Every structure is written in C-alpha cells, then in structure tokens.
Amino acid sequence: xxxxxxxxxxxxxxxxxxxxxxxxxxxxxxxxxxxxxxxxxxxxxxxxxxxxxxxxxxxxxxxxxxxxxxxxxxxxxxxxxxxxxxxxxxxxxxxxxxxxxxxxxxxxxxxxxxxxxxxxxxxxx
Numbered sequence: 001x002x003x004x005x006x007x008x009x010x011x012x013x014x015x016x017x018x019x020x021x022x023x024x025x026x027x028x029x030x031x032x033x034x035x036x037x038x039x040x041x042x043x044x045x046x047x048x049x050x051x052x053x054x055x056x057x058x059x060x061x062x063x064x065x066x067x068x069x070x071x072x073x074x075x076x077x078x079x080x081x082x083x084x085x086x087x088x089x090x091x092x093x094x095x096x097x098x099x100x101x102x103x104x105x106x107x108x109x110x111x112x113x114x115x116x117x118x119x120x121x122x123x124x125x
Contacts, residue, residue, distance in 0.1 A: 001023055001024065001025035001026070001027070001097055001113075001114045002023070002024045002025060002114075003021055003022070003023050003024075003095045003096075003097060003114055003115065003116035003117075004021065004022050004024070004116065004117070005019060005020065005021045005093070005094075005095050005116040005117060005118065005119045006019070006020050006021075006022075006119070007019035007020050007080075007119060008093060008119035008120055008121045009120075009121070009122070010121075010122045010123075010124070011085050011121075011122075011123050012085075012123070012124070012125050013085060013086060013087060013123055013124075013125055014084055014085065015085050015123070016081070016082060016083045016084075016085065017082045017085065017121060018079060018080065018081050018082065019035065019079065019080040019082070019093055019095075019119060019121075020077055020078070020079050020080075021033070021035075021077065021078050021079075021095030021116055022075065022076060022077045023076045023077070023078075023097060024076070027052055027076060027097075028052060029051070029052045029053045030051075030052070030053075030100060031051075031052045031097065031098065031099060031100065032049055032050060032051050032052060032097075032098060032099065032100050032101075032102040032103055032111075033049065033050060033052065033071070033078045033095065033096060033097050033098075033102070034046060034047070034048055034049030034050065034069070034078075034095075034096045034098075034102045034103075034112075035047040035048050035049075035069065035078075035080045035093055035094070035095060035096070036093070036094045036096055036109075036112075037089075037091035037092065037093045037094070037121075038091055038092050038094065039090070039091045039092075044094065044109060045060070045108075046060055046102070046107070046108055047059065047060050047063055047067065047080070047093070048060065048063070048067055048068075048069035048080060049069065049096075049102040049103050049107070050069050050070070050071050050078060050103075051100065051103065052071070052073075053073075054070075054071045054073055056103055057069045057070065058103050062088075063082075063089070066082065066083050066084045066085075067080060067081065067082050067083070068080070068081040068083075069081075078095065080093070082121070085121075085123045086123060087123050087124060088123075089121060089123050090121060090122050090123050090124070091120075091121060092118045092119065092120050092121075093118065093119050093120075093121050094115055094116055094117075094118045095115070095116030096112040096114070096115055096116070097112070097113055097114040097115075098111040098112040098113045098114070099111050099113070
C-alpha cells in the first residue's frame with residue numbers, strides 16, 4: 001500500500017486547515033485509517049481514526065469538537081478537517097493504515113502497518 005498526503009501548511013490560532021490522504025493498493029473494509037501527529041522529542045500520538053467502511057470515526061480528546069475525520073470511499077481518501085487551531089496543534093501529521101484496533105483508545109503505533117510521508121502543520125500568530 002502507498003499513502004500520499006496533501007494539505008497542511010500554516011495558520012493563525014483560531015484558523016482552519018485540511019489534510020487529505022489517498023491510499024493506493026488493495027484495502028479491506030475491515031481495516032482502518034487514521035491520523036497521528038508528532039513534535040520533535042515526543043512520541044507520535046493518535047489524533048483520529050476511522051474504519052475503511054467510513055463508519056465509527058473517532059477523535060482524540062485534545063482535538064474533540066475541533067477536528068473531523070472523514071472518508072471518501074469512491075476515492076480511497078481520508079480527510080482531516082482541523083478547525084479552531086491552537087499553537088499546540090503544531091506538529092508533523094502522518095496518515096496511517098492498519099487494523100481496526102486503530103479505533104480503540106489504546107490502539108496506537110502497534111496497530112499501524114503503513115505510514116504516509118508526513119505533512120507539517122504550523123499554528124502561530
């Protein structure tokens with residue numbers, strides 16, 4: 001599988017950005033995809049995840065109410081709409097593909113089989 005990300009960039013606090021990740025190759029509806037983020041010196045953390053069927057979107061508490069994950073099954077693409085951005089959202093964001101365990105609260109790095117190349121999101125005034 002190949003995951004290609006696009007989007008990201010810079011925004012001011014309170015602003016919005018969107019990310020997309022297109023997956024190429026054979027996928028299964030019982031698998032899942034998600035978004036992680038990482039800042040230098042810290043562990044990569046899960047931000048949001050969704051089943052390949054498009055069901056059961058889950059977002060992490062730090063971004064709940066601000067970030068929305070969605071999937072377009074006609075294009076095998078997932079999206080992350082980021083609203084009301086905060087400086088703490090600054091990170092490199094990675095698209096991930098893995099098992100349905102990605103949706104679990106403790107479904108982290110070990111649930112990922114494939115990664116995107118990463119895209120930078122910077123929030124500052």
